[in-house]
Amino acid sequence: MIKQNRKIKLGVKRQHPVATLGLAVVAGLLMALGSLSSCTLETSGNGDLDGFWHLESIDTLATGKTGDYSNRRFFWGIEHRLISVCDIDREGTSGYFFRFEQTGDSLFLGKAYKNNGHQDGGENGGDIPVDNVEPLRYYGVNELEEHFAKEALSGSKMILRSKTLRLKFRKF
Numbered sequence: 028m029i030k031q032n033r034k035i036k037l038g039v040k041r042q043h044p045v046a047t048l049g050l051a052v053v054a055g056l057l058m059a060l061g062s063l064s065s066c067t068l069e070t071s072g073n074g075d076l077d078g079f080w081h082l083e084s085i086d087t088l089a090t091g092k093t094g095d096y097s098n099r100r101f102f103w104g105i106e107h108r109l110i111s112v113c114d115i116d117r118e119g120t121s122g123y124f125f126r127f128e129q130t131g132d133s134l135f136l137g138k139a140y141k142n143n144g145h146q147d148g149g150e151n152g153g154d155i156p157v158d159n160v161e162p163l164r165y166y167g168v169n170e171l172e173e174h175f176a177k178e179a180l181s182g183s184k185m186i187l188r189s190k191t192l193r194l195k196f197r198k199f
Contacts, residue, residue, distance in 0.1 A: 082196055134177060134187060
């Protein structure tokens with residue numbers, strides 16, 4: 028009987044451990060792809076506009092003077108339909124949020140909100156709507172609803188021009 032069991036065991040082909048692992052990986056990938064087919068991914072359609080932008084300089088169009096921001100941690104973060112602006116050196120990660128719309132050659136900033144840390148409770152819970160343009164001027168925004176012409180926009184460089192200013196950015 029022992030000889031017979033050995034014959035049976037010798038007749039069985041054993042799979043190599045790598046082949047077994049490969050089958051498991053393929054099966055896992057197929058299951059993952061199958062689960063993704065039932066949901067939809069939303070994309071922004073913003074192209075090169077999306078990203079984390081470092082403000083390099085602000086030119087005042089009337090005087091031709093340039094403010095150098097290249098050594099400061101002054102950022103615009105753009106994703107989907109939201110822009111976050113902050114000066115890390117001045118106020119940490121707080122700053123302001125803007126809703127925006129864009130066309131091929133323009134960027135329109137809508138309502139601004141002071142970043143209040145997304146607190147849900149308390150008297151000042153949540154982000155606070157901005158009614159006064161003065162604190163926004165520091166960021167190169169001179170109107171509560173600002174229009175910028177896109178003078179340049181690529182994967183590494185962005186130049187925006189309003190009625191009074193030109194803002195130059197590098198992608199971070």
